[in-house]
Structure formats: C-alpha cells, structure tokens
Amino acid sequence: MKDNVSGDFRAFAATALLGLVQAAGAWTVEPADTGAALLNPGMGWVCHFYDNSPLKYGERLEPSDSLAWFPGCTTVYLRIQWSALEPEEGVFNWALLDTPAQRWIERGGKVAFRISCSEHQDRRATPEWVEKAGAKGVRWNLLKGPAPDGRYWDPDYLDPVFLEKLDNFLRAFAARYDGNPEVAFIDIGSFGLYGEGHTKFSSKLPREREVECLKRHIDLHVKHFKRTPLALSDDTDGGDNLSGDWPVMRYALERGVTFRDDSLFVRAAPKAWFHDGMAALFSPTRPIILETQHYHMATKIKAWDMALLQKAVEDFRASYLSIHGWPDVIYTNHTAEIAAISRRLGYRLMPLAVTFPDEVHIGAPFEASVTWANTGVAPCYGGGFAAFTLKDAKGGIVSVLSDESFDLRELKPSVGGERPSVTRTAAFRVGHLAPVTRPGEYDVYLSVGRRDGTPQLALPLAEDDGQRRYRIGRVTAAEAVTCSAGVSPADADEAVLGFANPxxxxxxxxxxxxxxxxxxxxxxxxxxxxxxxxxxxxxxxxxxxxxxxxxxxxxxxxxxxxxxxxxxxxxxxxxxxxxxxxxxxxxxxxxxxxxxxxxxxxxxxxxxxxxxxxxxxxxxxxxxxxxxxxxxxxxxxxxxxxxxxxxxxxxxxxxxxxxxxxxxxxxxxxxxxxxxxxxxxxxxxxxxxxxxxxxxxxxxxxxxxxxxxxxxxxxxxxxxxxxxxxxxxxxxxxxxxxxxxxxxxxxxxxxxxxxxxxxxxxxxxxxxxxxxxxxxxxxxxxxxxxxxxxxxxxxxxxxxxxxxxxxxxxxxxxxxxxxxxxxxxxxxxxxxxxxxxxxxxxxxx
The missing domain is CATH 2.120.10 (Neuraminidase)
Structure with missing residues (x-):
C-alpha cells in the first residue's frame, strides 16, 4: 500500500472486462485559437491577377511575390479572354496561366480561372479565327448595343461553328485542369460581357435567348469538368433581381454548379448587394464566392465599407472573397478588418477540448475524444477526418490513429451567434501487432486530413510540426497488460492520488x-x-x-x-x-x-x-x-x-x-x-x-x-x-x-x-x-x-x-x-x- 493512499483504497484492476482497456487517468486540454488566418483548400482570399485583361492586378507584383504576406490569400484568379490563350486554332499560350499559377502553387496555394468570350477592353475576346471559320456574330458598342460598325464583336452564342470551336477549347482546357488538385474552381465565363452571364451592356440579347444560351453553356462546361468545381455569376438572372424567379441559377444548382456574386459594392448601401437569398440555395452544399467591385471604383462612389464587407461574408456564408484591386493598397488601408474577416471566412475547424489517456498499454484498446466546432461561416465542404499521431523525441512517427467514424464536413458553421459543437469519442490501439512499439513517453499530435491520417487542413493551433499536425500533450505507452475478465493482474499498479498531468x-x-x-x-x-x-x-x-x-x-x-x-x-x-x-x-x-x-x-x-x-x-x-x-x-x-x-x-x-x-x-x-x-x-x-x-x-x-x-x-x-x-x-x-x-x-x-x-x-x-x-x-x-x-x-x-x-x-x-x-x-x-x-x-x- 502506497503511503499516499487511504486504507479504503484498493489496487486498480486493469479494467479488463472483455471490452475496453484504458488507464483511469486522462488529461484534457482546451486549445486556444491562435487567431491566425488559415491557408486551407476550398476557402480564402482570391487575388485578381488577370482581370479581364493581362494587366491588372498582378502587374505590380514581383515574380517572387505571391501575396504570402496577405492573411488568408490562398488563391490566384486568372480572368482572361479566350483569344489570349488560343491566338491560333490549336496553338495555346498556356504559359500565360502556368506562370502566375505556379507562383501560388509553389507556396501551397491554388489557382482559379475564368475564360471569357466578350470584353470591352479587347475588341476580339473570342479569337478572330473563329469568325473566319464561319461563326456568326454581331458588332456592338458599349452600353449602346448592336451597331453595323460597332467597335466590338460577339459571337452568336448558339452558332454551331462557335460552339464546336468552344467545345474543342474546353476539351483542351479540361485535359489540363479538370481534377487538377491545384485548381480551386473554374467560372463558366463563355457567355456575356466579362463572362458575367449578361449582354445588357453589349449585344443586348432578348431575355429568352440569354436563358437558352446560358443553359447550353452550363451544359458544355459540365460535360468537360466533372471533378473540378464550376461557378456561375449571379448576374445571369439579373444583378438586382429579388423576385426569386432565377431560372438560370436554379438550373446551375441542379447541374452541380456553385454561386458567385459579381459584384458587391457596385452601388452604395443599402443596395450594396442583392443576392444573399440566392446564395442560400447553394451554401448548404457548395462554397460561395464573393467578388467586390474594383476597389478604386467602389471607393470613388463611396460604396466601400469594410463593416459591410464582413457582414456580407456572414450573410452569404462565404468561402472565397476577392482582392479586386491593388493588393498592397487594400491591405494597407484595412489591415485589422482583413484579419477579422479572415477568422470568419470559410471554415475554421477548432478542437474545443481534447481528452486523451495519461497512459495506454501497447496493443490494448483505449478511448480518446475531441469536441469540435467550426467557428467559420461556411461548412468544410471537402471534409476531413481527425487523427492522433504519436511522435518520439526525434520527431519520428510512432503511431497514427485515424478516426474514420466522423467526417468533419458534418460540423455546422458558427452563424447567428451560435457555435454548435460535436464531441466524438473513438477507440484506438497503439502498436497492435506491428510496427514494433517500445514503451516510453511520446508527444501526441492532432490533425485533420485524409482517412489514412495524412494531414491536409490547417487548424488555428500552436505547436505545428510543419506538416499540419499540432502538439497537444504527451502519453506514456506501457507494456501490454494481459489478464482475464474481472481479474486484476498481480502486478497491477495501485491507485495514485494527487494532482498530476493537468x-x-x-x-x-x-x-x-x-x-x-x-x-x-x-x-x-x-x-x-x-x-x-x-x-x-x-x-x-x-x-x-x-x-x-x-x-x-x-x-x-x-x-x-x-x-x-x-x-x-x-x-x-x-x-x-x-x-x-x-x-x-x-x-x-x-x-x-x-x-x-x-x-x-x-x-x-x-x-x-x-x-x-x-x-x-x-x-x-x-x-x-x-x-x-x-x-x-x-x-x-x-x-x-x-x-x-x-x-x-x-x-x-x-x-x-x-x-x-x-x-x-x-x-x-x-x-x-x-x-x-x-x-x-x-x-x-x-x-x-x-x-x-x-x-x-x-x-x-x-x-x-x-x-x-x-x-x-x-x-x-x-x-x-x-x-x-x-x-x-x-x-x-x-x-x-x-x-x-x-x-x-x-x-x-x-x-x-x-x-x-x-x-x-x-x-x-x-x-x-x-x-x-x-x-x-x-x-x-x-x-x-x-x-x-x-x-x-x-x-x-x-x-x-x-x-x-x-x-x-x-x-x-x-x-x-x-x-x-x-x-x-x-x-x-x-x-x-x-x-x-x-x-x-x-x-x-
């Protein structure tokens, strides 16, 4: 009998009741949120590197500058006209995309695209060779509509020749980017001015014709992009249409396409945006993308409002948010607000409490639990599975314990002042059969990623091992205990009282x-x-x-x-x-x-x-x-x-x-x-x-x-x-x-x-x-x-x-x-x- 144990106390049995074997002692930690912006897939700030032309807003950036200094900037967005990518039929200028894309990919970022067929900054957003091949079209002037001597040319968006050439381009485009893990999303941008899905400032098609064209172009993109997310502008059903009569966006929803708002702050409050209700059709199952008006234009008309921008993130349940202007200017002017938005944008998986045994026996089952919350505004659409990893003093991986019973995409986001949480308890074994696991003390790390324990998602925690695993405590791995049901082994440790391993x-x-x-x-x-x-x-x-x-x-x-x-x-x-x-x-x-x-x-x-x-x-x-x-x-x-x-x-x-x-x-x-x-x-x-x-x-x-x-x-x-x-x-x-x-x-x-x-x-x-x-x-x-x-x-x-x-x-x-x-x-x-x-x-x- 140990001298710090009352005479009423008895030696612990090993709790071998033909079921769970676990040491009675356990520690629980409530990690603190570091407040850092997270660089995670499926969310983040989006830099408009090309913006309807090859010039803005990446032209000021040095080749080494991929906005790693901008909190939460995960994605570079390349919005460029088709004619710049395929100047001759079958001859592609992929370097136009690959170069800026690799600057982001090199640091763990992603790339997104929109390829347009109609611009006012380029007289020929659709390649001229498409017209010469026999595609019909119309000339137009900005804001005024069709004109025989118009400055710009749009295709007939249902013309067979145009659709054939566009189909060929999309096939080549998809061969490079469909299913590419470095691609965040691709806009359906082949219809309308700027690829926004309307012709009200260009060729002014009848509404019925627009709807017919849009559905055809949605189908064409869905045909080629079966694995990479597609997005469509809300302007396809009218930028200020609050009626709920949204045939194009509802069709896009049926076809698996997500929502993009083009754009916030085109007007000042109270008309800073119109379609948070439309976004609610999409946000339960797919990420919402928000684009603002060009920063300099929104500030000129006094529409820019950072408090409203944060409200938009909340109201839309946004996963992506644009940097639609010179990044250094926006960041310098709004540093604190950007940090605050970054903590809410998208998802933010937070372990509120983790309970893990002080000691486990090698090869024997034990339980550990995590209470999870998603403190962002959007679901973790891509999902992920929690895993504990035990590491030795040299940083070597001793054991990987993945919990496949719960996909964290099921966590509800924290909106409306609520922070729903889920506590998951799972059974694990360390060193069961193999590999050889020696008794000792090990660091315990927590991560979220693939089912096999590969970390993928950043968590707002300290003590990152550099691979998105986060140290949360220590555990002693003891020799296996062998005993029959209800029988204490002769050498079982006695109960130790006192304050330890808090x-x-x-x-x-x-x-x-x-x-x-x-x-x-x-x-x-x-x-x-x-x-x-x-x-x-x-x-x-x-x-x-x-x-x-x-x-x-x-x-x-x-x-x-x-x-x-x-x-x-x-x-x-x-x-x-x-x-x-x-x-x-x-x-x-x-x-x-x-x-x-x-x-x-x-x-x-x-x-x-x-x-x-x-x-x-x-x-x-x-x-x-x-x-x-x-x-x-x-x-x-x-x-x-x-x-x-x-x-x-x-x-x-x-x-x-x-x-x-x-x-x-x-x-x-x-x-x-x-x-x-x-x-x-x-x-x-x-x-x-x-x-x-x-x-x-x-x-x-x-x-x-x-x-x-x-x-x-x-x-x-x-x-x-x-x-x-x-x-x-x-x-x-x-x-x-x-x-x-x-x-x-x-x-x-x-x-x-x-x-x-x-x-x-x-x-x-x-x-x-x-x-x-x-x-x-x-x-x-x-x-x-x-x-x-x-x-x-x-x-x-x-x-x-x-x-x-x-x-x-x-x-x-x-x-x-x-x-x-x-x-x-x-x-x-x-x-x-x-x-x-x-x-x-x-x-x-």
Missing amino acids: RVTEGAEGSLVARIESAVIIPGAAHRELWVHPELLTVPGSSGAIEFRARTTDRLGKDSHAEWHTFATTNGFRTLEPLAGPTPGVWRRKDLMLADLATNGVPAAAIPRSLGHTWCSAFIYTDAATVLQAFTTREGTRYSVQTLVARPTPGGLVPLHVSNAWSNDKGRGLYEPHVAAVGRRCFMTARAEDGCGYVMASEDGGRTWGKPKPWTWDSGEPVAMNQTMTKFATHADGLVLVYTRIREDNASVFRNRSPLHVADVDLATLSLKRATERVIVPLKPSHGKGWPVGNFWVWSVSENETDVVTAEWPRDGRPENGDIWLAKLYWRQPNSAYRAEVGFTSSAP
Missing part, C-alpha cells in the same frame, strides 16, 4: 484568470463507494497546508450522505495524506449553526431564525473585525436567501445584523447562496428553479441587498441554467463565477451539470463576460448520458491561486464511481485580498 487552459485576454490547470485528484476506481461533495480549506497559521474531504453518498441522488473521508496536503495536492479525522478548528468556517453564535445581550432582530444552506458557503471577512455569512430561511417548501453580519470573537460569532431576504415564486425559490466582497461592495449568487441563476449586490456590507437579477451575458442574453449552484472566485480586482449552464452538447446530462465553467463578472452590470468563459472540468461521455458534476467548492489557497473541487455524480444508479477533480485558477495579478478572505487574522475564530 489539462491546461489559458485565460482570455483581459480576464482576471491567467491560466487554469485541471486534473483528477481521486479517480472513481480508487474507492468502493461513491464519493461526492469535495471541499477544501486552508489550515490557519500553517502556510501551504490544506485539508480536503469528500463523503460517501447513495447512487440514486437521494442525498443519503454518510461518512467523510479527510486528507491533508502540503504540496499543492501533488500527494494526499489520509487523516483519521479533521483537524480541530479548520472546518469552523463552514456549516455554521445557530449554536455557533454568541447571542448573549444581542437584540432579537440581529439573530437569524435559522441558518440553512451554510454547508455551501463559508463565511467571509469583509474587514478584519467583521464577517458575512450567507444563509437561507425556509417557509414551507420555499427558500429565501439573506446574510448575517457578525463579529468574530473567541467565544463565537456575535450577530450584528440580519439582512433583508429575497426569493421568487418558482419551485423552492432562491437557495444555496454564496457571497463575495470586492472593496466595499458585496455580491451574492443563488440557485433557482426557473431556468436561471440569480445575482444581487449590496452597497452596505451585506446589510441590505438589491433586487436579484438573472445571470446574463454582457450582451444581455440570459445564461440558461438548470437548478444548479453558482459560486464566486474572489479577487481584489473583481469576481469570477463558477457555474454549469445549458448547452447544446449537454442535454442528456443530469440537469445539464457538465461541463463546469468559469467566466469573469462585469461588476457594473452584474453580467458575465462571455469572451472570458472557459471550461475547467470537461464533459465526459458515459452511457450515452455523460457525467454530471455535483456540488463544487471554491477556496483561495494563496495570493496567486484559487482552487475549485468537484466530483462527478451520476445519480442514476450506474455502478461506476465518478472522478474527483481539482481546478487551479491562477490569477493574472496577485490577489491582495487573499489574507482577509482566508481569515489569517487575530480576530479569526
């Missing part, structure tokens, strides 16, 4: 909390009975000494609690020493009863009638000579919350004042209060049964309390809670709330009581700062329900650290015990209120 979560920028470390300190398998209600208190007068306890309860949630199990630690929970019982005086700060009050000579009005729920809130010091105790009073089945102001003396607490009480008319009212003081203000949070938690403030040291306010986010949106306690972590500069809440991923968890969160409190508005929310105890799947956490306890242990303890408490009769967790909140600045809060004063009882 999951680390960085605090939000501006949060009081700099970092959070969370770990299981008592695994559920380490004891026979179900243990809940963990608590800890610092030992007065003994620097660094802490007592911890948890108690036995029933498995059905009937609150039939039994004996306490008490431990001591002097090294920050790295080890736990079992105690026969609590140290006298340590636990006097909580479970206050009327008998603890020194009431001789005290007016009756200052003495509370009862002291309910003091088990969930120790008294606090508001100054060296005054304490504040939250409690409840019960009338029938209804609770009210209030506070007692008292003076500590060697003979007990002398009551000074009983505050006003607050309740509500739902269920049991308000109960399980917790109080905190910041400066001269006091705050109380309470549990309720109306779908909320409540907070109230006192400006006079807890003597009177303002009306309870439901907890909300700083946006004003309610924080939905399901009959759950809340507690404060107190710092001299403010408060952090500890809580559970209703989320999309915890509907099956008892009262939505997992995961456990923290968030900073806005003391001015009594709301939670949503950007600071962090998970400190993760949601752990089990039996299709997940492990809810029970009551939790919050206590300051030093000027730099406040601890939170909780136990997983299933309440449904399942035979497994939950783990007991410790989360250490490390403050960004030392907590100058620490000494008063823990009561290291001569006046403390």
